[in-house]
Amino acid sequence: MFRTQFCDLFGVDYPIVQGGMQWVGRAELVSAVANAGALGFLTALTQPTPEELAKEIQRCKDMTDKPFGVNLTILPTITPPPYAEYRQAIIESGVKIVETAGSNPKEHIPHFKEAGIKVIHKCTSVRHAVKAQELGVDAISIDGFECAGHPGEDDIPGLVLIPAAVDKVEVPVVASGGFADGRGLVAALALGASGINMGTRFLCTAEAPVHQRIKEQIVAASELDTELIFRPLRNTARVASNPVSRKVVQILAEGGEFADVRELVAGSRGRKVFEEGDPDLGIWSVGLAQGIIHDIPTVEELVSRIMREAEETIQQRLSGFVS
Ligand SMILES: Cc1cc2nc3c(=O)[nH]c(=O)nc-3n(C[C@H](O)[C@H](O)[C@H](O)COP(=O)(O)O)c2cc1C
Numbered sequence: 630m631f632r633t634q635f636c637d638l639f640g641v642d643y644p645i646v647q648g649g650m651q652w653v654g655r656a657e658l659v660s661a662v663a664n665a666g667a668l669g670f671l672t673a674l675t676q677p678t679p680e681e682l683a684k685e686i687q688r689c690k691d692m693t694d695k696p697f698g699v700n701l702t703i704l705p706t707i708t709p710p711p712y713a714e715y716r717q718a719i720i721e722s723g724v725k726i727v728e729t730a731g732s733n734p735k736e737h738i739p740h741f742k743e744a745g746i747k748v749i750h751k752c753t754s755v756r757h758a759v760k761a762q763e764l765g766v767d768a769i770s771i772d773g774f775e776c777a778g779h780p781g782e783d784d785i786p787g788l789v790l791i792p793a794a795v796d797k798v799e800v801p802v803v804a805s806g807g808f809a810d811g812r813g814l815v816a817a818l819a820l821g822a823s824g825i826n827m828g829t830r831f832l833c834t835a836e837a838p839v840h841q842r843i844k845e846q847i848v849a850a851s852e853l854d855t856e857l858i859f860r861p862l863r864n865t866a867r868v869a870s871n872p873v874s875r876k877v878v879q880i881l882a883e884g885g886e887f888a889d890v891r892e893l894v895a896g897s898r899g900r901k902v903f904e905e906g907d908p909d910l911g912i913w914s915v916g917l918a919q920g921i922i923h924d925i926p927t928v929e930e931l932v933s934r935i936m937r938e939a940e941e942t943i944q945q946r947l948s949g950f951v952s
Contacts (some may be wrong), residue, residue: 631643631940632644632765632946633799633818633823635801635823635824638767638801639668639696639726639747641695641696643667643932643935643936644803644818644824645668645814645935646668646670646803646805646824646825647669647826647831648675648700648805648825648826648827649658649670649671649672649702649728649730650672650700650832650914651674651702651837651896651899651914652672652839653831653832653837653838653839654669655672656685656689657692657837658834658836658837658838658931659689659697661834661836661929662697662831662928663689663695663931664695664928665929667928668696669697669720670697670699670726671685671686671689672700672702673700673701673715673719674701674702674715675711680718682699682718682719683718683721683722686722686724688918696726697724698724698725698728699719699722699724699725699726699727700728700729701728701734701737703729703730704732705731705732709735716741720741720744720746724746725745725747726746726748727747727749727885728750728751728770729750729751730752730770734764737933738764739765747768748765748766748767748768749766749770749803750764750769751770752770752771752772752781753772753776753780753783754781754783754790754943755771755790755915758798758802759769759797760879762798762800768801768821769794769800769803770805770927771787771794772840773787773791773804773805773806774786774806775787775807776867777914777915777916778828778866778914779865779866779867780865780867782863785803786807786834787805787807788820791804795820795821795822802821802823803828804824805826806916806918807842807916807918808918809827809828809918809921809922810921810934810935811831811936811937811940812939813940814939827917829866829916829918830931832844833847834925834927835925835926835927836927839903839924840906841906841908843902843913846908847915848919850919850920851919852918852920853870854867855867855869855915855917855919856870856875856877857878858874858878858894859881861881866915867914867915868910868912868914868915869908871909873893873894873909873912877890893911894912899911899912905908943951
């Protein structure tokens with residue numbers, strides 16, 4: 630038995646989370662994560678409408694009897710999606726766990742709490758973690774600089790960010806960014822976290838609804854093969870290094886504006902990467918963890934392996950250091 634406060638709070642067997650992933654967080658992956666005893670999140674905005682999200686939640690329920698959640702990513706955009714309607718679809722679906730991310734979840738928290746939904750807010754700084762706790766979230770997921778997607782602008786890696794957050798909040802902390810195996814889980818627990826959140830590692834599993842060539846590209850890539858785009862715009866994103874992301878970095882470094890890269894960074898191109906399997910077609914999120922990913926296991930194989938490695942690391946390697 631290997632349980633942490635996180636397992637009891639969210640009613641799952643293992644302290645492992647599959648965070649929301651645009652185009653990837655669909656029922657196939659999330660139900661596999663749930664069936665493996667971990668906590669998966671459907672990604673609300675992967676569905677074009679709140680009605681489609683409701684259908685996707687039902688599809689996931691048809692594939693598992695275990696708990697799973699929905700990620701609601703609140704990003705500041707020029708034409709925001711109908712967040713309140715997506716939120717309502719989540720509430721009406723009966724899902725009892727939500728991951729919020731992207732920006733301040735203030736307007737959404739009271740609605741979720743009223744519906745008896747537990748909320749994990751994912752953020753990239755201690756000050757935002759403290760603020761989210763004040764808003765009443767049940768747990769914090771803290772994304773270090775290593776992470777895929779949006780690492781924020783502070784550039785604090787997990788080794789400092791995780792214990793810094795643990796020192797400042799009372800709710801359970803989930804460590805995120807750069808985790809891919811049992812060693813990482815043990816390290817996160819040693820730093821005071823109650824579990825780990827992974828994106829890149831789950832992206833590279835058999836059930837992830839992504840073209841096989843992209844998974845092979847992750848296995849082949851190293852920790853050096855990412856780019857930080859949008860730095861000058863203070864909306865940094867860690868993505869796969871390819872001709873498109875390198876061009877975006879160059880244009881913005883030379884004083885270009887968002888309009889100059891809009892076509893290159895279009896979400897539709899990133900989606901095509903996953904569907905057609907050409908890693909150079911557009912921008913796609915991936916983290917430094919690809920340097921420690923060497924295979925494409927099923928989700929069940931991955932979760933059981935992480936738990937076995939974690940137990941062995943604690944019982945054999947670490948306990949040998951104390952007499
Ligand atoms: C392909 C991909 C898409 C992602 N999309 C989202 C998203 O839409 N919303 C979100 O909150 N996080 C998103 N993330 C971030 C993950 O949920 C997670 O926080 C991050 O991947 C953790 O870092 P890791 O990749 O090193 O495990 C995405 C990550 C990946 C790899």
